[in-house]
Amino acid sequence: MELKRLGSQTVRLICPPAIEGYASVVGKKEGEGPLRASFDYINEDTTFGESSWEKAEMHMQKDALIRASAKAKIPLDDIQYILAGDLVNQCIITSFGLRDFGRPFFGIYGACSTMAQGLSLAAMLIDGGFAENAAALTSSHFCSAERQFRLPLEYGGQRPPTAQWTATASGCVILRAEGEGPYVTHVTTGRIVDMGVKDANNMGAAMAPAAHDTIKAFLSDTGTKPSDYDMIVTGDLGFVGRDLLHELFARDGVKLSNLEDCGALIYDRESQDVHAGASGCGCSAAVLCGHLLNNMRAGRIKKLVFAGTGALLSPVSTQQSESIPSICHAVCIECR
């Protein structure tokens, strides 16, 4: 027990589970961005051949799971737990998307931190001896998220410069008790942080304090400093939130020179007009399950802190003049 808990938010995995397979499936716009070569599949048709945006997103999530399972060489029927969630009301993308697979399932909700949360729980279930393998899965779709959180697409609402663009993307990681790695070595579980930001078009500002809180806890609990890692990657603060996170750490006298943000990586800032960057559960999931893990497999990143950030709001909370509680879950992923 003593060995596993480090500080009040972090656990060390005694037998770090291996990332045995991972896959990313994205839409057309994401496939035109700078990370295009890293995705497993780019669908040029935003509907994915389905009759609603929600069904398109379900299709994408299923596809990511099937591809990750094949790459992990673990048949779908042998997957012992699936931990998954999404942004749509009552997480229907996940429950409908996964209903044909018949695997033990835990629904999770962490907004854009869902992949980090799923990885955290999957890693602990395996290291705790409850499973040989587990999948963490999530998705988002620009069109399902717009009508859920904002306005129907047909309305043509204007987006302010601080708004982030929900990525049409899905990512799936399959962890296994043993394997070639990279490995999940530490899990830092976030606390809900609410600094009073009320602008639902500026989620980066709402989430930056949560990222600061969790990354600070991770560094303190593990007794390490930012330069001990090749990269600390948040997902998805976007440009506004990333700058704020730099500022929050600067106040602590800490320079995050190796900070990247999934929401700043997936689109080209100049040529793809997305204002403050990307967001959505699928953004950090697809950047992890493509660009980041590919670079780890290739030996270019050896120690990564993956810090998923989620804005835990809904249109109802915004209408009721509430501020935006946020959370950040971090996992440390290392090559041996």
Added chain:
Amino acid sequence: MELKRLGSQTVRLICPPAIEGYASVVGKKEGEGPLRASFDYINEDTTFGESSWEKAEMHMQKDALIRASAKAKIPLDDIQYILAGDLVNQCIITSFGLRDFGRPFFGIYGACSTMAQGLSLAAMLIDGGFAENAAALTSSHFCSAERQFRLPLEYGGQRPPTAQWTATASGCVILRAEGEGPYVTHVTTGRIVDMGVKDANNMGAAMAPAAHDTIKAFLSDTGTKPSDYDMIVTGDLGFVGRDLLHELFARDGVKLSNLEDCGALIYDRESQDVHAGASGCGCSAAVLCGHLLNNMRAGRIKKLVFAGTGALLSPVSTQQSESIPSICHAVCIECR
């Protein structure tokens, strides 16, 4: 590893975590029902003194956590994980309700199976050596659920006889690595089951096959029979779903003579007009954190299978003519 996994859906907890504290907080109608003496607090004002139904529900969830923490004699600041969720879009009840507590938090979504899911994960986190204690928490509120899933209350919509009444209730369990018990000894994780039921006013029928699937897996994985338990309790199939579950087991040649359902227990069928019984995350949570655990502490129930059932639909999926995928998570709770 071998020792922990029993079959494909069940794990046995090697050091069964103890239920150290629990509390239930309910509204006026629930306080007028047959279980009135078992609840920790009954609020006669359905608004809980707040300005919206959502805020009323947040208030109730906070209150349940504070009371359970006091009863467990574990200060709120010492709780190592909170696993919680609710029915409202994007689980805002939970994220807003818990934002002041500053504890490591995992958001979960299992509709009315949320308490069983939270207990499952909390028990595994403790038995896996990641925490000394953890809280599982959920809630539902009739008025927030009606406008979320159905129609504004002011519309005065008619309810068909198969409809269930969302309980205004919250329950919280605090597990600890060691204690007086009762103890969580087994966890059976559900699979998503969808038998094609499309009537959102008949969720009992949609959920009964999921309850059948999980309870059958639990009995098979543990090599036990229904009569080995003092009670098998589902939550919340209501009267329609409970009868269907009896029928599904009868087809297998199994008689569930000790089956109860939280949705059939919380209201008086004759005097409180709720049609097919109760539902809502808070129903099974408050029945567990009152009636059931009180009876276990008093030695009247020694072995209990608590099987939470959730209908994983949303109004959007209903509008898109989808059927209702359901899930059931079971935990076995035993006195030593």
